[in-house]
Amino acid sequence: MPQTSTTSRLQSLDALRGFDMCWILGLGAVVDALLARFAPESIVTRVIDTQLEHVVWEGSRFYDLIFPLFLFIAGVSMAIALPRRVEKEGRAAAVRHLLERALILVVIGVFFSGGLKEGWAEVRWLGVLQRIGIASAAAGLLSLWLNSRGIAAAVVTLLVGYWLLLRFVPVPGFGAGDFAEGHNLTNYLDSLWLPGRKYDGDHDPEGLLSTLPAIATALLGIFAGKWLKGEAAPLRKVLGLIGAGAVLIALGWCWHPFFPIVKKIWSSSFVLVAGGWSALLLGIFYWIVDVRGWRGWTTPFMWVGANPIALYICAGLGFFRTVSERLAGHPPKDWAWISPCVTFTLLLLVARSLWKRGIFIKV
Numbered sequence: 276m277p278q279t280s281t282t283s284r285l286q287s288l289d290a291l292r293g294f295d296m297c298w299i300l301g302l303g304a305v306v307d308a309l310l311a312r313f314a315p316e317s318i319v320t321r322v323i324d325t326q327l328e329h330v331v332w333e334g335s336r337f338y339d340l341i342f343p344l345f346l347f348i349a350g351v352s353m354a355i356a357l358p359r360r361v362e363k364e365g366r367a368a369a370v371r372h373l374l375e376r377a378l379i380l381v382v383i384g385v386f387f388s389g390g391l392k393e394g395w396a397e398v399r400w401l402g403v404l405q406r407i408g409i410a411s412a413a414a415g416l417l418s419l420w421l422n423s424r425g426i427a428a429a430v431v432t433l434l435v436g437y438w439l440l441l442r443f444v445p446v447p448g449f450g451a452g453d454f455a456e457g458h459n460l461t462n463y464l465d466s467l468w469l470p471g472r473k474y475d476g477d478h479d480p481e482g483l484l485s486t487l488p489a490i491a492t493a494l495l496g497i498f499a500g501k502w503l504k505g506e507a508a509p510l511r512k513v514l515g516l517i518g519a520g521a522v523l524i525a526l527g528w529c530w531h532p533f534f535p536i537v538k539k540i541w542s543s544s545f546v547l548v549a550g551g552w553s554a555l556l557l558g559i560f561y562w563i564v565d566v567r568g569w570r571g572w573t574t575p576f577m578w579v580g581a582n583p584i585a586l587y588i589c590a591g592l593g594f595f596r597t598v599s600e601r602l603a604g605h606p607p608k609d610w611a612w613i614s615p616c617v618t619f620t621l622l623l624l625v626a627r628s629l630w631k632r633g634i635f636i637k638v
Contacts, residue, residue, distance in 0.1 A: 285503065287564035288351055290573035291557060293580030295344045300579070300590045301619040303327045303338065308612035332456055333535045335548050342403065342538075343492050343549035344556065345583075349411040350496020351557065355504060357415055366419060373412045379638055380408025383584075387591055389472075398471040399479075404584070406481040406489055413486075414493035426498050433491040434543035438534045440484070441542075454535050454542070461485050461540040475539070485541040492541075495523075495550040499557055509566045516558030523551030578626035585636040586626060595621045 307327055310320040326337040360369045384404030391398060417429055441460045445451040449458040456462065462478035473479040481489075499519075503512055527536060527547030536545045563569050579586060589595065599618040606613045629635070 285355070285561070285565060286570060286573070286577070287557070287560040288348065288355075289580045290564050290570075290576045291560045291580075292345070292348050292583060293573070293576030293578065294560075295341060295348065296579045296583045296586065297576065297619075298338070298341050299345070300586060300622055301595075301615060304615040305612075305619050308615045312609070312612045329538065332539065333537055335536050335538070335545065339538045339545075340549050340552050343489075343546070344553045346407060346410060346489065346492045347496035347499070347550060347553035347557075349407060350414055350493040350498075351500035351503070352496075353411065353415045353418065353493075354497045354500025357418060361419070369419060370416065373415045376638060377408040377412035380584075381405045383588065383638070384408070387588060393472075396471065399474065400471045401469065401479055401481045401483070401486075402474070403481060404587075406486065409486055410489040411493045413490045414497055417490075417494065418497045423498065423501055426494050426501075430491045430494050430498070433487050433494075434546060437484070437488045438530075438543045441540075442534070454537065454540070456539070459540060480539040480541075488541045488543055488546045491543075491546050492550055495546070496553070499554055503557075503561065509561075513558050513562040513566065516554045516561065520551040520553070520555030520558065523547045523554065525551075527551060575623055575626075578623065578630045582626060582629050582634070582636050584638045585629075586622060589625070590622060595619075595625075 307324060310317070310323060314320045328336065329338050330336055357369055357373075360372060381404070384402045385398060385400060387404060388399035388402050389397065418426060421429060441454065442452045444460050446453065446458060446460055446463045449455075453459060456475075457478070461482060461484045464484050465473060465478035465482040469479060469483050474481070499516060502515055505512070507515065524547070527544045527549075530544040530547065534542055534544050536542060536548055538545055538549075564573060595618045598621055599614060602621075603613050603617045
């Protein structure tokens with residue numbers, strides 16, 4: 276059995292990041308298209324199709340876990356990288372790095388969402404990249420001064436505090452404790468204080484108040500990263516991650532009747548369920564890739580995981596889709612599955628090319 280060490284790079288983390296990004300970047304469209312063409316009436320197809328769609332409001336599906344998984348992974352990475360930076364450059368340099376990275380991601384996110392081309396009133400100030408930048412920076416800053424118990428206390432404070440705000444602070448016209456869309460405090464504060472264009476009319480799924488529980492998601496990742504860095508035996512680390520993941524999932528669903536699992540407001544119960552699945556996946560990947568050494572199947576994920584933000588931006592700007600249309604055109608209905616397959620293949624080829632050339636665009 277291959278041995279792991281606390282100083283070696285966690286290839287499982289790179290593979291999991293790539294696995295996550297593949298779903299964000301088009302793997303879901305490929306699976307949907309292939310199932311629709313070759314197994315349209317299958318029960319399996321219906322189940323998978325359901326899991327590859329976001330819930331409208333309450334509940335959780337596989338696709339609802341993709342974004343929080345990336346933020347969780349960012350936390351794991353910080354738990355490994357930040358102490359090294361502090362050791363080499365000092366705490367002030369680590370703080371500066373976190374703030375600079377957050378600013379860069381916010382700026383990229385603003386321009387990625389359209390920037391200023393429609394005027395100031397149409398700028399989307401908060402979005403996916405902005406949330407990653409802000410929440411991961413805040414979690415990283417807390418981790419510089421808190422030990423594991425302090426991080427756990429911060430997670431509890433953020434999640435319970437967020438629930439108390441939404442449960443007891445009244446919203447004009449709806450009162451307190453109404454978690455429905457447009458009725459809750461999170462959406463209300465966005466409508467009052469979040470300028471520019473919002474993704475859902477007068478509120479945004481990456482809005483102001485919901486940033487607080489998103490910080491808790493990144494802190495759960497930091498907690499997991501600290502556990503992986505520790506001196507426990509590899510098998511114990513695996514069991515710890517899987518066990519903790521199961522407990523978090525159970526706690527989230529137990530909280531659900533009182534504070535529904537809602538990704539669009541990043542509810543505290545959603546943080547627990549998403550964090551639980553993230554820890555469970557990390558444990559499984561760690562066992563397969565780093566403990567057992569079964570790595571060949573992860574190669575495409577490693578390519579994608581090496582340049583996640585750059586590939587996300589290229590995909591979001593339509594680069595791969597545009598080239599795919601030039602190559603494959605617009606196939607008839609029975610061959611429609613070709614388009615997403617070509618698009619995703621182009622993405623993998625670009626990711627592989629960057630990997631082979633040692634080009635890693637870090638943000």
